[in-house]
Amino acid sequence: MMTTKPSTPRGKVYFIGAGPGAPDLITVRGAEIISTAACIIYAGSLVNVRLFEHCQAPLHDSSTLHLAEIVELMVSTCEKGGDVARVHTGDPSLYGAIKEQMLRLEEKNIEWEVVPGVTSAFGAAAALGVELTLPEVTQSLIITRRGGRTPVPELESLPRLAAHQATIMIYLSVSMIEDVVAELLQGGYQESTPVAVVMKATWPDEQIVRGTLADISVKVRVEKITKTALICVGQVFGDNPFKAASKLYDRHFSHALRKGEQG
Numbered sequence: 001m002m003t004t005k006p007s008t009p010r011g012k013v014y015f016i017g018a019g020p021g022a023p024d025l026i027t028v029r030g031a032e033i034i035s036t037a038a039c040i041i042y043a044g045s046l047v048n049v050r051l052f053e054h055c056q057a058p059l060h061d062s063s064t065l066h067l068a069e070i071v072e073l074m075v076s077t078c079e080k081g082g083d084v085a086r087v088h089t090g091d092p093s094l095y096g097a098i099k100e101q102m103l104r105l106e107e108k109n110i111e112w113e114v115v116p117g118v119t120s121a122f123g124a125a126a127a128l129g130v131e132l133t134l135p136e137v138t139q140s141l142i143i144t145r146r147g148g149r150t151p152v153p154e155l156e157s158l159p160r161l162a163a164h165q166a167t168i169m170i171y172l173s174v175s176m177i178e179d180v181v182a183e184l185l186q187g188g189y190q191e192s193t194p195v196a197v198v199m200k201a202t203w204p205d206e207q208i209v210r211g212t213l214a215d216i217s218v219k220v221r222v223e224k225i226t227k228t229a230l231i232c233v234g235q236v237f238g239d240n241p242f243k244a245a246s247k248l249y250d251r252h253f254s255h256a257l258r259k260g261e262q263g
Helices: 028-036 067-079 099-107 120-128 158-162 174-187 216-222
Strands: 012-017 039-042 059-061 084-088 111-115 141-145 167-171 194-199 207-212 229-233
Touching: 012 028, 012 067, 012 099, 028 084, 028 111, 039 067, 067 084, 067 099, 099 111, 120 167, 120 194, 120 229, 141 158, 158 167, 158 174, 174 194, 174 216, 174 229, 194 216, 207 216
Parallel strands: 012 084, 012 111, 039 059, 039 084, 141 167
Antiparallel strands: 167 229, 194 207, 194 229
């Protein structure tokens, strides 16, 4: 009687957010998956390779690969029963180009999962020591980028977003800093609006440039910052933006877990 050999269970692809740069800012879940993966595909110079110091799996820099090559590498590993750690900078849901990879994997019946990470917006906020949503200053955070070789929808152009006067964190745009400033001013921000440009937040060579919309372009050019930097705009980045304490800890404010004091 002939028996059939059971097929090897397929592996899985994990899209992992590596955090903004510091190797200890990856989540515990993400680090554990990386440590046991059969294949690691990471986003070039954007991901700190110190994350992989104790890994035995082969490393593949995705900056040298196109989509079909990346997917082929994932599929071949999974079909042999190995898991793939697809490591993106920050959080993969922001400018990570993961949806196109997911769709290709689904066509091949390969299972995937997303492991969230700390985006550079929050790494920058930590480096600056700011609260992005200060009471009576702004309660909204806009994360965006300026249109360049890859366009953005017209309704999301910087002049339109600037009209909200919210805290705004602008990715992938520091090389166009003069255009960014011009469009923010066009949309309603004042020249006196505080700005901080944070390059490589949480990395050992992190650099911070502070100014206003009136002078930030010159300061950034002097420092020769042209990439891997976040433009942070809004009153919360000023020297003294605090206006009012939160109601959350106000002794006179009642909520579901605490009764406020009278008088």
